Amino acid sequence: MIEQITDQLAILGHPQRISVFRMLMRRFPDTVPAGELATELGIKASTLSNYLNALQRSGLVTQERVGTSLLYSIEMKNVQHMLEFLLNDCCRGRPDICMPSTQGTRKMTDRKFNVLFLCVGNSARSIFAESLLRTLGGDRFSVYSAGTQPTSKLNPFAVQVLNDKGHDTSGLRSKHMSEFATDDAPEMDFVFTVCNQAANEECPAWEGQPISGHWGMVDPVKTTGTEAEQSLAFQNAYGALKRRIEAFTSLPVESLDRIALQTAVDDIGRTHVEDTK
Numbered sequence: 431m432i433e434q435i436t437d438q439l440a441i442l443g444h445p446q447r448i449s450v451f452r453m454l455m456r457r458f459p460d461t462v463p464a465g466e467l468a469t470e471l472g473i474k475a476s477t478l479s480n481y482l483n484a485l486q487r488s489g490l491v492t493q494e495r496v497g498t499s500l501l502y503s504i505e506m507k508n509v510q511h512m513l514e515f516l517l518n519d520c521c522r523g524r525p526d527i528c529m530p531s532t533q534g535t536r537k538m539t540d541r542k543f544n545v546l547f548l549c550v551g552n553s554a555r556s557i558f559a560e561s562l563l564r565t566l567g568g569d570r571f572s573v574y575s576a577g578t579q580p581t582s583k584l585n586p587f588a589v590q591v592l593n594d595k596g597h598d599t600s601g602l603r604s605k606h607m608s609e610f611a612t613d614d615a616p617e618m619d620f621v622f623t624v625c626n627q628a629a630n631e632e633c634p635a636w637e638g639q640p641i642s643g644h645w646g647m648v649d650p651v652k653t654t655g656t657e658a659e660q661s662l663a664f665q666n667a668y669g670a671l672k673r674r675i676e677a678f679t680s681l682p683v684e685s686l687d688r689i690a691l692q693t694a695v696d697d698i699g700r701t702h703v704e705d706t707k
Contacts, residue, residue: 435515438488438508446473447481454491454504459700460644461494461501543619543683544572546640552577552604554588555624555647558668561597562675570683572616576607585651587664595668620695624671625649641688643695645674674698 442448449471454462468478482502485491489508494501545567547559556575564573581604592599609615618640626646647670653663677698683691 431515434489435512438490438512441484441488441490444481446471446477447484450478450481451485451490451504454502455509456642457644458504458506459696460646461503464500464502467502542570542572544616545574545620545622546610546618547573547575548577548607548621548623549575549625549647550577550579550649551585551651552580552606553583553585554651554664555649555667555671557584557588557602557604558592558671559622559624559645559675561592561599561602562668562672563679565597566672566675566679570679574610574616576605576610578607580604580606585664587650587661590661591664591668622695641692641695643699645671645699647671674701677701 442451450467450473453467453471464475464478464482467473467482468475471478473481482491482493486493489505490512491502492505494503545563547556547563549556552575556577560573560575563571567573584599584602584604589599589602592602610618621640621642623642623644624647626648647667648663650660650663650667653660678695681691681694686694
């Protein structure tokens with residue numbers, strides 16, 4: 431047991447290996463293509479392969495092959511065992527010694543929570559999520575959305591869906607995520623990415639300590655075909671996000687601690703959501 435833990439800690443002691451580990455932790459519970467990891471982290475494919483092999487040997491990362499692609503994800507049970515050993519053995523079962531802020535056990539306060547939805551273009555999926563949570567969450571949340579490569583305007587199909595569903599679209603706009611990284615920007619309590627890793631989109635990772643989740647969605651903007659087929663893709667994306675937002679708003683956010691909330695958010699992202707017209 432101790433030998434395995436020390437091996438894991440030694441592997442994470444390398445600055446680039448831990449950057450790979452951190453990226454996969456941010457994307458948990460999803461699997462991430464090796465090519466996407468290499469691109470986002472700026473690591474050569476051959477070098478990344480060595481890092482991933484080491485993380486696999488340590489038991490912290492698992493690999494699966496889908497077609498010709500190699501996909502990687504965190505082996506969470508082994509990560510939990512490693513952290514449990516550090517807290518129970520090294521910290522003598524008192525996380526308050528090693529984590530004075532006790533972020534892992536503190537409950538969220540009874541206040542309005544800041545939520546940010548991120549995708550690439552910020553023209554449809556994250557706009558849907560922003561509008562849905564603003565409607566379904568009532569006064570509990572202050573809601574924002576942004577993208578890594580925002581478009582100049584919202585997608586007209588997305589705007590039509592929102593209008594048809596009775597949402598107010600007058601204040602919506604496409605914007606860059608850098609707007610929420612300034613010193614005077616609101617501090618986020620929750621950050622959700624809604625881009626689709628299966629399409630190898632560059633899904634942004636958020637620094638800091640918000641509770642984060644990945645609720646990957648196929649980009650309806652990329653749908654081709656007739657106008658009716660394109661419209662249906664936007665309807666389905668809206669419906670699928672609505673189910674996830676409904677699950678999120680049903681959580682007793684005010685009474686759960688960070689660990690319980692993170693687990694619930696991960697479960698929502700892991701649950702298969704059927705298309706909803």
